[in-house]
Amino acid sequence: MNKRIKSLLTGALVSYAALAGSQAVAGESALEKIVDKGELKACFEAGYMPFEMKTKDGRFIGFDLDMAKHMAKSLGVKFVPVNTAWDGIIPALQTNKCDIIISGMTVTAQRNLKVNFADPYIVIGQSLLVSPKLAGKIKSYKDLNNPKYTITSKLGTTGAQAAKRYIPKAKLDLFETEVDAVLQVSNGKADAFVYDLPYNAIYASQHQQQVIHVDDPFTYEPLGWAIRQDDPNFLNVLNNYLRQVKGDGTYQRIYDKWFKSDKWLKQVQ
Numbered sequence: 001m002n003k004r005i006k007s008l009l010t011g012a013l014v015s016y017a018a019l020a021g022s023q024a025v026a027g028e029s030a031l032e033k034i035v036d037k038g039e040l041k042a043c044f045e046a047g048y049m050p051f052e053m054k055t056k057d058g059r060f061i062g063f064d065l066d067m068a069k070h071m072a073k074s075l076g077v078k079f080v081p082v083n084t085a086w087d088g089i090i091p092a093l094q095t096n097k098c099d100i101i102i103s104g105m106t107v108t109a110q111r112n113l114k115v116n117f118a119d120p121y122i123v124i125g126q127s128l129l130v131s132p133k134l135a136g137k138i139k140s141y142k143d144l145n146n147p148k149y150t151i152t153s154k155l156g157t158t159g160a161q162a163a164k165r166y167i168p169k170a171k172l173d174l175f176e177t178e179v180d181a182v183l184q185v186s187n188g189k190a191d192a193f194v195y196d197l198p199y200n201a202i203y204a205s206q207h208q209q210q211v212i213h214v215d216d217p218f219t220y221e222p223l224g225w226a227i228r229q230d231d232p233n234f235l236n237v238l239n240n241y242l243r244q245v246k247g248d249g250t251y252q253r254i255y256d257k258w259f260k261s262d263k264w265l266k267q268v269q
Helices: 003-022 030-037 063-075 086-094 158-166 178-186 197-206 232-247 250-259
Strands: 039-044 078-083 122-124 126-130 150-154 171-175 192-196 212-214 221-223
Touching: 030 039, 030 232, 039 063, 039 086, 063 078, 063 232, 063 250, 126 158, 126 178, 126 197, 150 158, 150 178, 158 171, 158 192, 171 178, 178 192, 192 197, 197 212, 232 250
Parallel strands: 039 078, 150 171, 150 192
Antiparallel strands: 122 221, 126 192, 126 212
């Protein structure tokens, strides 16, 4: 275990013990459970490139998976992946099916009422994938704000929220998965797809004849790791861990692997 992380973890657990001794109402920190069981269970939903995906041979890979594995290793425990449907991912955390959500989750006030977020580990925004028939006509989301256009997004995501807020006049069709939603554009059944920029950039590079990427993001969306509420010790360790990996080059190395290279694509195609 990295000595610095070990020190942070030890300090957090000592603080937890002191807090538990002085406050009977204090809940048990997830840190203690993680250490006792020797495993870090992370919830995610496979299918969000390049954050979390399932390979052709059934393995889970991606930016978030690599970060979670490194986090577990730094804490001296085993990483346990928990693939979870998006609409049930917060309930899964709340009912102890996992210890943390590491799944490209945008920090929002509504979600913050149910979970606590560590400091953002990456910032993204919503962009557009547009039908080639609209080449030159759609230069921003504002150009789509017309009843004659049909746009798609994934149900329950900030992409859907952005479409409703910024493009209210267009017809909006929502789908269970991002794949189903974007295929409507690829197949000529919809005019545009609203979703996170990293996913759109990768999809556009793979389907250059089917979609055009309008890659100027029109929202600001910080992504954060989510944990159960009332656990300041775990939150402190996560924030200190994030500062360390961003400072020692680990974060950049993992980022470059997934966002600046496409070598991994052959594993999921």
